Amino acid sequence: MKKKNWQIKLGIFLMIFSGVFFALTILVPFMELETNQKVFWSSASFIAMEVVFWIGGLIVGKELFTKYKARLNPVNWFKEKNKKKNY
Template identity: 40%
Template sequence: MQKLGLFLIIISFLPWLAMAIILPFISLSVAQKALLVPALLVLAEVIFWLGALLVGKEVVQRYRHYLNFRYLRILFKRWKRKNRKRF
């Protein structure tokens, strides 16, 4: 069940990519695109929360830690330091 949940969480990012990459280049009217954007947002959220329910509270908390801005900043500083030593 956890693998399905993780798969759903990963798949939930596809509507966001579709909005950013595919939707501007589709030959639809502006009104149709305006209706498609909220539909894709709702779809992404529903898929994400279904996946989060399947993986459980512990896994979601662990991934929230990895996506925390402070943690990402620390990782970026470590990466920067590591790459500075190479050159």
């Protein structure tokens, strides 16, 4: 069971760590680089972000991946769970 727990933690870490590459994708255009270098580094960081995220998703498995993918989606951050209507 410890091995499985370790794999799940690694997968979740990789899914969250992919945000670092996303931040790099946003920051690259503001760096003092030539245009072709900016295009290369922003594309490379975007591809790295996707690869790291999906590797983490494969490690944690389908059930946890869909659960954490929904939690990492900014659209779902401020939604109330179990909204109850009082009539």
